[in-house]
Amino acid sequence: QLQLQESGPGLVKPSETLSLTCTVSGGSISDTYYYWDWIRQPPGKGLEWIGSIHYSGSTYYNPSLKSRVTISVDTSKNQFSLRLNSLTAADTAVFHCARRDKWGYMDVWGKGTTVTVSS
Amino acid sequence: DIVMTQSPDSLAVSLGERATINCKSSQSVLYNSNNRNYLAWYQQKPGQPPKLLFYWASTRESGVPDRFSGSGSGTDFTLTISSLQAEDVAVYFCQQYYSTPPTFGQGTKVEIK
Numbered sequence: 001q002l003q004l005q006e007s008g009p010g011l012v013k014p015s016e017t018l019s020l021t022c023t024v025s026g027g028s029i030s031d032t033y034y035y036w037d038w039i040r041q042p043p044g045k046g047l048e049w050i051g052s053i054h055y056s057g058s059t060y061y062n063p064s065l066k067s068r069v070t071i072s073v074d075t076s077k078n079q080f081s082l083r084l085n086s087l088t089a090a091d092t093a094v095f096h097c098a099r100r101d102k103w104g105y106m107d108v109w110g111k112g113t114t115v116t117v118s119s
Numbered sequence: 120d121i122v123m124t125q126s127p128d129s130l131a132v133s134l135g136e137r138a139t140i141n142c143k144s145s146q147s148v149l150y151n152s153n154n155r156n157y158l159a160w161y162q163q164k165p166g167q168p169p170k171l172l173f174y175w176a177s178t179r180e181s182g183v184p185d186r187f188s189g190s191g192s193g194t195d196f197t198l199t200i201s202s203l204q205a206e207d208v209a210v211y212f213c214q215q216y217y218s219t220p221p222t223f224g225q226g227t228k229v230e231i232k
Contacts (some may be wrong), residue, residue: 047169047223062220095210096168104216105159107180109168 002027004097004110011116017085018115022097024078030055035100036080038071040093041112048093052100053080087117121145121215125224131232138200140227142213147193150217159218160189160198163226164209172211173198205231 008020022036029036038050051061053071061069070083084091094114098106122145132138137138148157156176161169171180176196186201200207208231213224 006153008190046225047214049221049223060219064220098168101174103174104157104221105174106161106169107171107174109170112168 002099002108004099004108006095006097006110006113008113008115010114011118012087013119014088014117015086017083018087018091020082020090020095020097020113020115022080022082022110024080024099028033029078029080030075032056033102035060035102037098037100037106038082039096039098039106040091041096042090042093050082050084050095056078089117091115092117094118120220121148121218121222123213123215123222123224125211125213127149127227128225129230130229131230132173132200132203133232134205135202136232137201138229140198140211140229142191142196142198142224144194144196144217148217149156149193156192156196158189158191158196159214159216161212161214162207162209163212169186169212200229203229203231217226 002111003025005023012018035052037052040048051071053059053073059071068085073080093113096112097110099108100106121230124143127139130154158176160173162172163169177189188199209230210226212226
C-alpha cells in the first residue's frame with residue numbers, strides 16, 4: 001500500500017533554512033486525484049497545515065507561513081520537498097508529509113520527522 | 120481562517136463505556152451545493168502519525184471499527200466511541216477542509232478511567 005517517508009536533518013540552527021523530502025512508495029505521486037501536503041506539530045501541541053503541491057506543480061501555502069515556505073515536486077523520483085527559511089525556535093516540531101484527497105482530507109500520513117531549531 | 124474548537128480537552132472513560140468528543144467550527148463547513156460537511160476526524164496514538172477515521176463528517180474510512188461514529192452538520196460535530204477499548208487511547212483531532220488553509224482542532228485526549 002502507499003507509504004510516505006520523511007527525511008532530513010534533525011537539528012537546524014536559528015536563521016537557517018530547513019530542507020525536508022518526502023518519498024512516496026507503493027503508488028505514484030503523479031496521480032491527478034491527490035495533493036501532497038506538509039503538516040507540522042510543535043511538541044505537545046496541535047497540527048498546523050504548512051502547504052500543498054499537486055504533481056502538476058500547483059502550490060498552496062498557509063498564509064501564516066507563505067513568505068518563508070517553498071514546496072516542490074520531483075515526479076521522476078516520486079518525491080516532494082519542503083524548504084522553510086529564517087528558522088526560529090518556534091519552528092521546532094514534528095514535520096509530517098501526507099497525501100490529501102482532492103476534496104481536502106489527508107488519508108495517508110508519513111510517520112513524521114522531528115526537527116529541532118537550536119544553536 | 121476557520122477556527123476549530125474541540126471539547127473537552129481531555130476525558131477519562133471506563134472500558135466499555137461511551138466517549139463523546141465535540142468539535143465546533145467558527146463558520147459553517149456545510150457546502151450547500153452538494154450538501155456535504157467538509158469535516159474530518161483523525162486519531163493519533165502516541166508516537167504515531169494521525170490516522171483518518173471519518174471524512175464528510177460521518178463517512179467511516181475503511182478499516183475503522185464501527186464502534187466509532189461521526190455526526191453533526193454546519194458548525195457542530197461529534198465523534199462518538201460507543202464502547203471504549205484499550206486500543207482507543209489516543210488524541211483525536213477534527214479538521215475542516217471547507218476553505219484554505221485547512222485547520223485542525225486542538226485535540227482531545229482520551230484515556231481509560
